[in-house]
Amino acid sequence: MAGFGQRIEVRKIASPNLIFQLGNRQLWDALTSRTQSRQNKNARDNTKPKPSRPNIIFVLTDDHRWDALGVMGNNIIKTPNLDALAERGILFKKAYVTTSICCVSRASLLSGQYMSRHKINDFSTCFSKKALDKTYPALLKKAGYKIGFIGKFGIDSNRQPDSLFDYWACPKVEQPPYLVVNRSGQTIHNTDSVGKDIKQFLYQFAGQQEPFCLSVSFKAPHESENDPPTFPYQERFASLYQNTNIPKPVTTDPKYWNSFPEFFRSDKNIGRQRWKTFFSTEEKRQETVKNYYRLITGVDEAVGNMVAQLKQLQIDRNTIIIFMGDNGFSLGEHGLEGKWFGFEESIRVPLIISGAPIPRKLVGKKTNNIALNIDIASTILSFAGVATPATIQGKDLMASFKNGATEREDFFYEHTFIGSPGLPKVEGVVSKKFKYMKYIEHNYEEFYNTKRDPRETNNLIEQKSTGNNLAKFRKRYAVLKKAAK
Numbered sequence: 001m002a003g004f005g006q007r008i009e010v011r012k013i014a015s016p017n018l019i020f021q022l023g024n025r026q027l028w029d030a031l032t033s034r035t036q037s038r039q040n041k042n043a044r045d046n047t048k049p050k051p052s053r054p055n056i057i058f059v060l061t062d063d064h065r066w067d068a069l070g071v072m073g074n075n076i077i078k079t080p081n082l083d084a085l086a087e088r089g090i091l092f093k094k095a096y097v098t099t100s101i102c103c104v105s106r107a108s109l110l111s112g113q114y115m116s117r118h119k120i121n122d123f124s125t126c127f128s129k130k131a132l133d134k135t136y137p138a139l140l141k142k143a144g145y146k147i148g149f150i151g152k153f154g155i156d157s158n159r160q161p162d163s164l165f166d167y168w169a170c171p172k173v174e175q176p177p178y179l180v181v182n183r184s185g186q187t188i189h190n191t192d193s194v195g196k197d198i199k200q201f202l203y204q205f206a207g208q209q210e211p212f213c214l215s216v217s218f219k220a221p222h223e224s225e226n227d228p229p230t231f232p233y234q235e236r237f238a239s240l241y242q243n244t245n246i247p248k249p250v251t252t253d254p255k256y257w258n259s260f261p262e263f264f265r266s267d268k269n270i271g272r273q274r275w276k277t278f279f280s281t282e283e284k285r286q287e288t289v290k291n292y293y294r295l296i297t298g299v300d301e302a303v304g305n306m307v308a309q310l311k312q313l314q315i316d317r318n319t320i321i322i323f324m325g326d327n328g329f330s331l332g333e334h335g336l337e338g339k340w341f342g343f344e345e346s347i348r349v350p351l352i353i354s355g356a357p358i359p360r361k362l363v364g365k366k367t368n369n370i371a372l373n374i375d376i377a378s379t380i381l382s383f384a385g386v387a388t389p390a391t392i393q394g395k396d397l398m399a400s401f402k403n404g405a406t407e408r409e410d411f412f413y414e415h416t417f418i419g420s421p422g423l424p425k426v427e428g429v430v431s432k433k434f435k436y437m438k439y440i441e442h443n444y445e446e447f448y449n450t451k452r453d454p455r456e457t458n459n460l461i462e463q464k465s466t467g468n469n470l471a472k473f474r475k476r477y478a479v480l481k482k483a484a485k
Contacts, residue, residue, distance in 0.1 A: 052385075053145075053211045053384055053385055054211060054318050054319060054320045054355070054357045054383055054384070055206075055211050055212050055213070055214075055315060055318060055319040055320070056140075056145075056211075056212075056213040056214070056319070056320045056322070056380055056383055056384065057213075057214045057215075057216065057306070057319060057320070057321045057322070058109075058213070058214070058215045058216065058322045058324075058376065058380065059216045059218070059303060059306075059321065059322065059323045059324070060106075060109070060151075060215070060216065060217045060218065060324055060325070060326050061218050061220060061221065061296070061299055061323075061324075061325045061326070061350075062102065062152065062154075062217070062218060062219055062220065062221065062222035062325070062326055062327070063221055063222045063223075063325070063326070063327050063328070063329040063338075063339060064221060064296065064325030064326075064327075064328075064329070064349060064350060065325070065328040065329045065330075065331070065345055065348065065349065065350075066093075066095065066325075066328060066344070066348035066349050066350055068221075068292070068293065068296055068329075068350070069082055069083065069086075069296075069350050070082075070083045071083040071086040071087070071091060072091075072093070072350065076241065076244055076246065076293065077293045077296060077297065078240065078293075078297050078300070079296060079297065079300040080300065080304070081300045081301070081303045081304030081307065082299075082300050082303055082323060082350075082352065084304075084307075085303070085307070085321060085323060085352050085354040086352045086354065086366075087364055088354050088355070088358075088363060088364070089321075089352055089353050089354025089355060089358050089362075089363065089364075089365075090352065090353045090354070090358065090362050090363075090365045090366075090367065091351075091352055091365070091366045091367070092351035092352070092353075092367055092369065092371040092397070093366055093367065093368050094348070094367075094368050094369065094370050094371065094432070095324065095348065095349050095350065095351035095370075095371040095372070095373075096347050096348050096349065096370065096371070096372055096373070096411065096413075096430060097325075097326065097327055097328070097347055097349055097372070097373045098114050098115065098372055098373060098374055098411065098412065098413060098414065098484075099114075099115045099413070099414055099415050100327040100328060100339040100340055100341075100346045100347050100415060101327065101339060101340060101415065101417055102123075102152075102154045102222075102326060102327065103120060103121075103122065103123050103125075103154055103155050103156075104120060104121060104415075104417070105326045105327055105373055106153070106154040106155055106217075106326060107120035107127070107155055108373050108374050109324075109326070109373050109374075109376050109377065110127075110135040110136060110137070110155075110377065111127070111131065111134065111135050111374075111377060111391070111392070112136070112374050112375070112376070112377030112378050112388075112391075112392035112393060112394040113374060113391065113392065113393050113394075114374060114393055114412065114414065114484040114485075115414055115416075115484075116414060116481075116484040116485045117391075117393065117484065117485055118131065120155060120156075121416060121417055122417060123155075123156065123157075123174050124156055124158070125155075125156060126155055126156035126159045126161075127155070127161070132161055132164065134389050134391045134392070135377065136213075136376075136377040136380045136381055137149070137164065137165065137213065137215065138164060139381060139386055139389070140213045140380070140381070140384055140386060141164065141165075141166075143384060143385075143386045144210055144211075145210060145211055145212060145213045145384065146166045146167075146205050146208065146210050146211070146212040146213075147164070147165050147166055147167075147212065147213050147214075147215075148165055148166060148167030148168070148169075148201050148205070148212065148213075148214045148215065149162075149165050149167070149168055149169070149170055149214075149215045149217070150167075150169045150170070150194055150197040150198060150201065150214065150215070150216045150217065151169070151170060151176070151190075151194045151197075151216055151217035151218055151219065152170065152171075152175070152176050152217045152218070152219050153170045153217065154174075154217065154326075157171075157172050157173050157174045158172070160172060166205075167201050167204065167205070167214075169197040169201075170217075175219070175222070175225050176190055176219050177190065177224075177225070178190045178219065178224055178232040179232065180193055189232075189234045189298070190218070190219045190220065191218060191219070191220050191234065191295070191298040191299055191301075191302055192234065192298075192302070194216065194217075194218055194219075194302065195301075195302035195305055195306070198214070198216060198302070198305075198306050198309075199305070199306075199309060201214055202214075202306070202309050202310070202313060202315075203313075206310075206313040206315050207313065207314075207315065211318075211384070213380065213384070217326075218299050218302070220295040220296065220298055220299050221292050221293075221295035221296050221299070221329075223274075223278075228277050229274075229277065230291070231288065231291035231292050231294070231295055232291075232295075233291055233294035233295050233298060234294075234298050237294040237297055237298060238294075240290075240293075240294055240297060241290040241293055241294065242290075244290070245286070246285070246286050246289045246290065248282075248285070249331075249332065249333050249455070250455050250457060251333040251334045251335075251455055251456070251457060252279070252285070252332045252333060252335070254335065256333075256334045256335060256457065257272075257334060257335025257336075258335075259459075260334075261442070261444055263420055263421065263424060263439070263441075263442050263444070264424055264439070264444075266421045268421035268422060269336075269421060269422065269423075269424075270338065270340075270418075270422045270423055271330065271336035271337060271338045271340060271341065271423075272335065272336060274336075274337035274338050275332065275335055275336050275337040277337070278332075278337050279331070279332035279337055285331075285332055288331065288332075288337075289331050292329075292331065303323070307321070316355075316356060317356045317357075318356070318357065319355050319356070319357075320353070320354075320355040320357055320358070320383050321352075321353075321354045321355050322351075322352070322353050322354075322376065322379070322380070323350065323351070323352040323354070324349060324350065324351045324352075324373065324376065325349035325350050325351075326349070326373070327339040327346070327347075327349065328344070328345050328346045328347050328348050328349055329345065329346070330343065330345040330346055331345070333345050333455075334456075340415050340417075340423050340426075341415070341424075341426055341437075342413055342415075342426050342428055342430070342435065342437040342446070343456055344450065344454065344455075344456060347413060347430070349373075351371055353379070353397065353398070357383070359401075362401060365401075367401075368432070369397075369400050369407050369408065370407070370408040370409075370410070370411060370430075370432065371397055371408075372394060372408075372411055373394075374392075374393055374394035375394035375395050375396070375397050376394065377392055377394060378392050378394045378395055378396045378397075379394075379395075379396050379397045379398060381396075382396040382398060382399070383398070393484070395408070409431055409432065410429050410430060410431035410432075410476065410480070411429070411430055411480070412427070412428075412429060412477075412480035412481055412483070412484045413426075413427060413428050413429070413430055413437070414426075414427045414481075414484070415427070416440075419441060420441050420442070424439050424441060424442065425439065425440050425441050426438065426439050426440070427440055427477070427481065428446075428477060429473050429476050429477045429480055431473075432451070433449065433450065433451040434447065434448065434449055434450065434451075434469060434473060435447070435448045435450050435456070436470070436473035436474070436476075436477060438477065445461045446459050446461060447459065447460045447461045447466060447469075447470055447473065448460065
């Protein structure tokens, strides 16, 4: 009543007495009654909790190995913005993918499932309608989120699910080119193009009543599809790392390649073919790693611009950012280039969860808990307050920090795309201390104590002292393989 009277006095009339003088007491009673009702409603609304569902941005890099981040101890690469994300959030130092190849890993990220369950094992298979409805973007949309996807989709480019999304900016190709011509006729680098789409999405969807979930997939630092392939960085980074010497990993010694069995030590092995292109001389190795780092620094710049825009739009306080790589990448280790196989360089990736909604006690935390790509869907759904369907095999990573939570001790790894001799099929078990890998076409086994031997230089499979542990992992392999289906 007081508020209404003030508005009448200031904006309408000097005194409500004028209304009575006009003989319109009923009008006055109706107005004041309606106003009081409105004030009571506003008072009730103010007691309701404000919408707590955060905006969520999932950023994915392509072939980004775990140690290609400053915050992971790499003193050469420049990633200040990604490092800052980790400082404001949680850094998962032991993050892995369950299959190290683009199409499978991306299907696992969206579905929260092992390849054995989602069955996407090549570049021409897509989600069924039923399976797509259980991916995290579809579940969030059903829960009222606006959803967007930018960059490389990576799963069956001919049948992309663009109609599901409120914003879609993915080229309809398996591998987007690094250099594209925009609508203005200018040539633009893929990383910069993705950055511009992020900017457009945020301006369009920030501040709306509905929260948003944006999935961003950079092509970088994946190699190009040129012949021969290259790592085409943005020209403004050409001088970066120019006068830096890249140390040589222990396993670049030829003896490690020569120690492989004959079926693997083949010129038809795709990892070896690409090694010849990029790492067969020291000069090539230095240039390849520097270009790979330049591409990652380009992504870091785009992430920094995104974070600055979130602050400008005043939505940074209610936005979660998850950053991950879709696969690791061998940079000459074991005489290989690429991913696919079970080595740490291939299957281990960076993972950061950051943003103001993170509990204060977890800010700046660095954890050795095993985290997987199949955990991303469940984690995103949990942040949004959406129930996780039984089809999802991954876990909510944030729940692992609750009192009484049990840590993951191991996981199943599988890669069965193509097969020998190009990419010998491999499956196995990765734990915090040991790694067991089996090349299933040849019944060849590897067993490493990765705690003592993190570079995987010594295959213990023939050593009698490993007998008990080896038997345990062979049994565990059978159990996990069955559970992955």
